[in-house]
Amino acid sequence: MEIPLLDLKKQYLSIKNELDVAVKKVIESQYFILSPEVENLEKELALYCGVSHAAGVASGTDALILALRALGVGKGDVVITTPFTFFATSEAISILGAKPLFVDIEQATYNIDPDKLEEVIKRSDPSKRNAYKAIIPVHLYGQCANMERIMGIAKRYNLRVVEDCAQAIGAEYNGKKAGSFGETGCFSFFPSKNLNAFGDGGMVVSNGIDIVKRIKKLRVHGSQELYIHEEIGYNSRLDSLQAAIVRVKLKHLDGWLERRREIASKYNKAFSKIGIKIPEVGKGNKHTYHQYTIAIDERDEFVEYMADKKISVRVYYPVPLHLQPCYKDLNYSIGSFPVAEHASEKVVSLPVYPELTDEQVAYIIDSVKDFLK
Ligand SMILES: Cc1ncc(COP(=O)(O)O)c(C=O)c1O
Structure with missing residues (x-):
């Protein structure tokens, strides 16, 4: 698939x-x-x-x-x-x-x-x-x-x-x-x-x-x-x-966001105990899951593995802004923002768009679980 x-x-x-x-x-x-x-x-x-x-x-x-x-x-x-x-x-x-x-x-x-x-x-x-x-x-x-x-x-x-x-x-x-x-x-x-x-x-x-x-x-x-x-x-x-x-699309937005939440909750349930960081919803927040982003230690192997499974995943964002070449003159360096740097090494986003079928969601879940076995 x-x-x-x-x-x-x-x-x-x-x-x-x-x-x-x-x-x-x-x-x-x-x-x-x-x-x-x-x-x-x-x-x-x-x-x-x-x-x-x-x-x-x-x-x-x-x-x-x-x-x-x-x-x-x-x-x-x-x-x-x-x-x-x-x-x-x-x-x-x-x-x-x-x-x-x-x-x-x-x-x-x-x-x-x-x-x-x-x-x-x-x-x-x-x-x-x-x-x-x-x-x-x-x-x-x-x-x-x-x-x-x-x-x-x-x-x-x-x-x-x-x-x-x-x-x-x-x-x-x-x-x-x-x-x-x-x-x-x-x-x-x-x-x-x-x-x-x-x-x-x-x-x-x-x-x-x-x-x-x-x-x-x-x-x-x-x-x-x-x-x-x-x-x-x-x-x-x-x-x-x-x-x-x-x-036209604004009229459909709330329905689409609801479906994103539904898919995210399926992912949350499936991934909560398998050793990856699932998205945490901050206090008082209603998340819209523009991205469903996990953090995983073997991130780069995971990206390759998912590509073999023909599932597109993407890293948002692999280089934090303080380490961008154009900001050299701001004098930041590796270590300036450890949490952002760590995130940029570990995060990866899975497909979560509302048009995904339940069958596709199940295939993504099985693939993620297989990788961590
Ligand atoms: C967080 C954030 N800010 C700003 C932008 C810029 O938006 P645009 O691509 O419409 O210029 C984007 C998206 O591309 C974004 O994700």
């Missing part, structure tokens, strides 16, 4: 009619950029996340860049984040001329460790602390970071919070949705994400009307009035076709 890491064709076929109608409607309208489709998706996603405003942008990366910029982050500033995430998180900081300051993760959840976060801020030179502008907690693999602690720390040290929700649409922490805690929540509609487009796309959600207004200006070349440019901006618009597609 061959099992890919993700099967987008299956997802498409399951809602083909709705998607085809939505795409055709946009084509017939010939309204491709920032149309009512985009405005409607902004309203629907804000409502879904429990916030009042949203702005569609061209990607999840741009969502982070525009959100940071709208909050005033720029050259010489410091933004605190995790070293164990996709590169776009810190890239957004660096691209604005700010400096990422990494803080190690919790071993249990792989999210930023609030104790270490507070320690790093406390230990910092008070004369340099006013450069510290924001924290980007990343809700990795589909579960929220400890937002109660992070928001408390942000308040104490007057830091803005930009949530990186690229992997966590629909995740909840203490009953509130990812993206509704900080000044902004940033989403990606990249095709592999739980809510995805037929290409790139992103969204910033916020309760701050002024932040969203600024993002809406930045995404169209810093302009509010045609051909008048108040500031240097970007071309970072969400297009109508992608918005129409995401609107």
Whole structure:
């Protein structure tokens, strides 16, 4: 049996009619950029996340860049984040001329460790602390970071919070949705994400009307009035076709997330006593299993073994950000963040997409168990 890491064709076929109608409607309208489709998706996603405003942008990366910029982050500033995430998180900081300051993760959840976060801020030179502008907690693999602690720390040290929700649409922490805690929540509609487009796309959600207004200006070349440019901006618009597609998929999202949880619970049951680390759900969290990530000592042999079984698995992420070649000048080294480094050597994600059949899930379970025999 061959099992890919993700099967987008299956997802498409399951809602083909709705998607085809939505795409055709946009084509017939010939309204491709920032149309009512985009405005409607902004309203629907804000409502879904429990916030009042949203702005569609061209990607999840741009969502982070525009959100940071709208909050005033720029050259010489410091933004605190995790070293164990996709590169776009810190890239957004660096691209604005700010400096990422990494803080190690919790071993249990792989999210930023609030104790270490507070320690790093406390230990910092008070004369340099006013450069510290924001924290980007990343809700990795589909579960929220400890937002109660992070928001408390942000308040104490007057830091803005930009949530990186690229992997966590629909995740909840203490009953509130990812993206509704900080000044902004940033989403990606990249095709592999739980809510995805037929290409790139992103969204910033916020309760701050002024932040969203600024993002809406930045995404169209810093302009509010045609051909008048108040500031240097970007071309970072969400297009109508992608918005129409995401609107259709949003209606199915909660059902898809439920199926992901169902598959994860089958995996949890099967793997709880066989010597691997299964995903730990943090207190107050409702996980969405964007990834079902295990940690296993013989990780590299396991990846090869699963390839022989024709099951696609993937390591997210094999090199933590502080060890990336482009960040040499930040002067981190091996040993700077032992928990993130250990995770990058041990983790591997299994297929967990909602379209997996029970038969496929059973085959994956049997294969993992066979490897550990
Ligand atoms: C944690 C995280 N942040 C940011 C991004 C960037 O999103 P995009 O690929 O839409 O630019 C991604 C996904 O690719 C991600 O996983």
